[in-house]
Amino acid sequence: MAEAAAIPIIDISTEGGDQAEVAKALVDAAAEHGFVYIKNTGKDITLEQIERAFEMSRTLFSSPIEEKQNCSIQTNNQGWSGMGTETLDPKSQRVGDFKEAFNFGPFTNNQANQPIPTAIIPYQPSIAAFRTSCNDFCRKLLHLFGIGLGVSPPDFFKTAHSPSLPSGSILRFLYYPSPDSSSSSGSTSFTAPQANDVRAGAHSDYGSVTLLFRLRGQAGLELLTGSGAWKPVPVCPPGTEDDPAPPILVNIGDLLSYWTNGLLRSTVHRVTFDGAAVEGESNREPRYSIAYFCHPANETKLTAVPSERVRGFKGGLEDAKEENPYAERKVMTADEHLQMRLQASYLELYEKK
Structure with missing residues (x-):
């Protein structure tokens, strides 16, 4: 069996615990690994919500292809993308990603502000509630990052991610067919993958923080270590196998890394x-996952974070290579940052525009 990536497991739910200590552990994990497991006690996001979300995801992806095509992804990053639509590693991939995805933007009064397949219209209140719980949990984490970094004021990040302001935050349902499938969820046909093809190309996430929910036994996620080796990221790391729900996997996105001058790592993964898979997990089955990508309000300017630790950090963005979009330090808004990344991943979509 493969050696798993060494990612810390942190419990942020302890009542009366030392908040500063938890915040320091989060920052240390984000600075060294870019990933951290958060034990899911059900206090912030319930097991029932997660199970319900996966049920809705299966229903969505089994919808007729025509219905999904009527909800195709737009340049606002909302909607359905089929096999090969997104190419996360365009420099290395022969073809686009072998996956389907559906991106949910904001809801108003429990109603989606975008076209959605008929089959999930009755479930809009549940999807909206789950999206809200994810956003609230992200803001809780971001507040702890503010404390751990000594940001003044400590709610700097939390305030910048106000749910009342427009942002690029997205709830994403994902479906990856098995390697020997002839169709995706009985709908869209695709050519069988060849050697070196991937379900999702090597990439780093675009926003501040990402929450990832996965199902037990479904392998496939790998991260690139500092030594240049790919290592699997198990759904249930040692010590969590008997927990009611797998821990929530949290990773740092490019925006938060840029915002902190590279102190917090945005780690490449695929x-x-x-x-290679760890014991008890397999790559041979269809794979479902759910991600919540948390972004600051669109007009947030990515000026230097008011933290002495961030200001004094060396060796991050200053070492960025040429052609890296972060090689030049400049002030941009959160929305400008997001559009820069989306255009690279959805080249054909933006060329049509």
Whole structure:
């Protein structure tokens, strides 16, 4: 069996615990690994919500292809993307990602502000509630990052991610067919993958923080370590196998890394067909996952974070290579940052525009 990536597990739910100590542990994990497992006690996001979300995801992806096509992704990053639509590693991939995805933007009064397949219209209140719980949990984490970094004021990040302001935050349902499938969820046909094809190309996330929910036994996620090796990221790391729900996997996005001058790492990761798996997990089955990508309000300017630790950090963005979009330090808004990344991943969509 493969050696798993060494990612810390942190419990942020302890009542009366030392908040400063938890905040320091989060910052240390984000600075060293870019990933951290958060034990899911059900206090912030319930097991029932997660199970319900996966049920809705299966229903959505089994919808007729025509219905999904009527909800195709737009340049606002909302909607359905089929097999090969997104290419997360365009420099290395022969074809686009072997996955389907559906991106949910904001809801108003429990109603989606975008076209959605008929089958999930009755579930809009549940999807909206889950999206809200994810956003609230992200803001809780971001407040702890503010404390751990000594930001003044400590709610700097939390305030910048106000749910009342427009942002690029997205709830994403994902479906990856098995390697030997002839169709995706009985709908869209696709060519069988060849050697070195991937379910999702190597990439780093675009926003501040990402929450990732996965199902037990479904392998495929790998991260790139500092030594240049790919290592699997198990759904249930040692010590969590008997927990009611797998821990929530949290990773730092490019925006938060840029915002902190590279102190917090945005780690490259991918989803493979045939990568090494840990005991009890397999790459051979269809794979479902759910991600929540948390972004600051669109007009937030990515000026230097008011933190002495961030200001004094060396060796992050200053070492960025040429051609890296972060090689030049400049002030941009959160929305400008997001559009820069989306255009690279959805080149054909933006060319049509």
